[in-house]
Amino acid sequence: MRKILYAFLLIGIAWGCAKEDSIEPKLELHNLYVITGNSTDSVQKRIFQIYEKYNVPVYFNDTIAKEFLKINVYGDTVWRYETVDMAWTFSGNEGRTYSYGYMTDPAEQMFALDVIEKFLSDVGEALYPYSIFVADSAVAANAQGSTIWNGGAFSVGYKTLLMTGNWEEEKEFVLERLPFEIVKSSLQKKIVNYEAQLEYFYGASNASWYDKGWVGLTAINDYDFFTLFDAYWEDPWQYDDWWGTPHNQTFNGKTYYFPDELELARNDLRAVMGRYGFVNGSTISGMSGMNTPQNTSADLENFINEILNHPDDFETLWGSSPLVMEKYEILMNIIEGEMGVYLRNDETGTN
Secondary structure, three states, X not given: OHHHHHHHHHHHHHHHHHHHHHHOOOOOOOOOOOOOOOOOOHHHHHHHHHHHHHOOOEEOOOEEEEEEEEEOOOOOEEEEEEEOOOOEEOOEEOOOEEEEEEOOOHHHHHHHHHHHHHHHHHOOHHHOOOEEEEEEXXXXXXXXXXXXXXXXXXXXXXXXXXXXXXXXXOHHHHHHHHHHHHHHHHHHHHHOOOHXXXXXXXXXXXXXXOOOEHHHHHOOOHHHHHHHHHOXXXXXXXXXXXXXXXXXXXXXOEEEOOHXXXXXXXXXXXXXXXXXXOOOOOOOOOOOOOEOOOOHHHHHHHHHHHHHHOOOOHHHHHOOOHHHHHHHHHHHHHHHHHOOOOOOOOOOOOO
């Protein structure tokens, strides 16, 4: 009798499981970010070509997928939507709501794809975003206010690179400049994940050298630093409006009169900054010529900028500054050795 009861019990359990399976909705999870090549549209065909080559999907709409989920008890179809969520950052969810003005002009879309392909061809796989979303404009809002992206501005998110159109500059210049800016921002965002290796970088320069006035640290006149930093990255050598003669630049007791002497002045400036392992000053607007980097994060940002601005001649420019070169080697071991991103045009690089 007991055996018969056990048999009925097992049958009941099996029937109950089968009934439960029949009413549970089946959701097959798969990669919604796959781009297929079955479109005849020229823009979509170009998107597929980029996806095939780099495995990076590009979207011009934040709704990237719509899939059937189930029929509910009222007989209505329930869909599952997959959307781009820029609120996710490298440190968590920022809790902002995003809205977009979509890019619909095929010519503008094609140009955006030109920029994207230039960016992807310039970097290693470690800097590829998971996906790229291109809009004419974007707004992120919360109770504290709004942030607006337009006119070619972009944002490197945790899962998605957001780009905007309505380019404010000549497109030839955008194609030359924007991929570089995206590379720089992507590198700065992702290199901070290598915390253990960066500890050596952060500890190389004495902590007491940060956030100091250059004059207090070097005993060189503040004005000298301020005027020369104005000319450090570019060549804005000023001419006297009345006589057409160049204004001089003075640094560390030397006076430089002509534009072709600017690099000599820069070399002297590098020699002074390099003693402390710095390649630029504060990243606070207008303060670089007055103060040293305000912290190690600003110092890291300066180094990334300088490495990207001088990928092939960094060692030539800074080789006489041992502390700068020590920090440079730490970063290059991360960038090339750990991340597999080759910036230099040599036998190991891809550029």
